[in-house]
Amino acid sequence: MKLLVVAATSAEISGLYQHFGLAEANFVQTPEFDILITGVGMTATAFALGTRLNPSYGLVLNVGIAGSFDHTLELGNLVNITTDVFAELGAEDHDSFLSIDQLGFGTNAYTNNYTSALPQVDRLPQVKGITVNKVHGNAQSIARIKSLFNPQVESMEGAAFFYACHQLQLPCLQIRSISNAVEPRAKENWKIGLAIWNLNHWLIELLSFLKNPTEFVRHQYSITFIKKRLVQGRYYYTTFTSNPDNEDIANHLANSDKRITEIQIEDIQKAMDGEAIEEHWGEVMGSQLEIFPKKGSVLIGYAKKTIPIGDFKQLLQEWLAFISSSPTLS
Ligand SMILES: O=C(O)c1cccc(C(=O)CC[C@H]2O[C@@H](n3cnc4c(=O)[nH]cnc43)[C@H](O)[C@@H]2O)c1
Numbered sequence: 001m002k003l004l005v006v007a008a009t010s011a012e013i014s015g016l017y018q019h020f021g022l023a024e025a026n027f028v029q030t031p032e033f034d035i036l037i038t039g040v041g042m043t044a045t046a047f048a049l050g051t052r053l054n055p056s057y058g059l060v061l062n063v064g065i066a067g068s069f070d071h072t073l074e075l076g077n078l079v080n081i082t083t084d085v086f087a088e089l090g091a092e093d094h095d096s097f098l099s100i101d102q103l104g105f106g107t108n109a110y111t112n113n114y115t116s117a118l119p120q121v122d123r124l125p126q127v128k129g130i131t132v133n134k135v136h137g138n139a140q141s142i143a144r145i146k147s148l149f150n151p152q153v154e155s156m157e158g159a160a161f162f163y164a165c166h167q168l169q170l171p172c173l174q175i176r177s178i179s180n181a182v183e184p185r186a187k188e189n190w191k192i193g194l195a196i197w198n199l200n201h202w203l204i205e206l207l208s209f210l211k212n213p214t215e216f217v218r219h220q221y222s223i224t225f226i227k228k229r230l231v232q233g234r235y236y237y238t239t240f241t242s243n244p245d246n247e248d249i250a251n252h253l254a255n256s257d258k259r260i261t262e263i264q265i266e267d268i269q270k271a272m273d274g275e276a277i278e279e280h281w282g283e284v285m286g287s288q289l290e291i292f293p294k295k296g297s298v299l300i301g302y303a304k305k306t307i308p309i310g311d312f313k314q315l316l317q318e319w320l321a322f323i324s325s326s327p328t329l330s
Contacts, residue, residue: 008156060173080127084128123242130153137183142183176199218315239319245305261320261323292306
């Protein structure tokens with residue numbers, strides 16, 4: 001299944017280009033996925049999709065940042081926008097608004113139509129979005145649009161994206177990261193960097209998963225391994241998880257250096273072979289580890305997260321392979 005990733009600006013998916021070693025062009029093709037940068041707004045999106053969208057794509061994915069009307073969504077949170085509305089398309093009727101539907105000229109609301117279960121998508125909250133030409137930044141217009149559509153988020157492209165995919169009947173998803181609250185304009189409150197960071201981590205995890213869903217257990221736990229270059233050519237290895245349930249596991253791995261990881265793998269292997277081991281590791285590397293050979297599970301961290309022993313062994317092996325890739329790590 002080939003994927004088309006659609007974003008308004010290349011800045012919003014800069015981490016993706018970097019991770020896969022791609023040049024920041026407006027249309028990039030790789031064996032597993034293509035990237036299309038449309039430009040900001042509905043017109044630019046419609047034009048770019050008109051030139052590039054075709055039935056060879058198994059999934060079309062719109063990603064970007066968005067403003068939120070919903071106070072339960074924190075800045076930097078990711079959402080799955082399942083319905084998106086052309087909020088300004090229609091006619092004013094004195095104090096009322098007539099949508100394009102009410103005028104009899106079309107449809108103003110479009111939904112995504114991707115039903116396959118992807119763990120990275122399933123764990124995101126599903127929200128209703130509106131698409132606007134003008135970012136809301138005025139108390140009266142915000143109150144008005146809320147009373148008209150009761151939206152949770154807004155963007156400048158989403159509904160146009162759904163419209164184009166709908167025209168070609170292509171499976172599509174719109175995933176956005178909240179960069180700002182929709183409020184009387186206060187640009188200093190926007191967290192664009194955080195929103196883009198989280199979006200890119202999620203995107204890299206999804207694309208790596210689609211590339212090889214069965215190979216990596218870490219993807220089942222939504223854990224991404226990260227290698228950062230420090231000064232003087234040294235590297236720093238850490239982890240990230242977009243699933244709060246797995247934070248203890250991710251931290252445990254990040255805290256395990258090569259030696260500790262090897263010792264854990266040895267003990268886990270012994271436990272799996274029925275040999276006696278120290279089951280109560282207690283606090284190791286700022287994390288709790290208990291091994292239960294009879295139950296076939298391990299407990300990691302203080303949130304009492306228990307996972308199958310085989311999964312833990314494979315996680316450790318993947319981590320060991322990752323951190324062993326550079327001779328600079330002790
Ligand atoms: O500096 C500004 O005033 C400004 C206004 C809107 C967007 C931007 C951007 O840099 C991002 C463009 C991109 O972001 C989406 N976006 C983000 N927040 C909102 C929002 O509150 N309302 C509508 N769109 C938003 C949008 O989809 C654009 O593509 C800067």
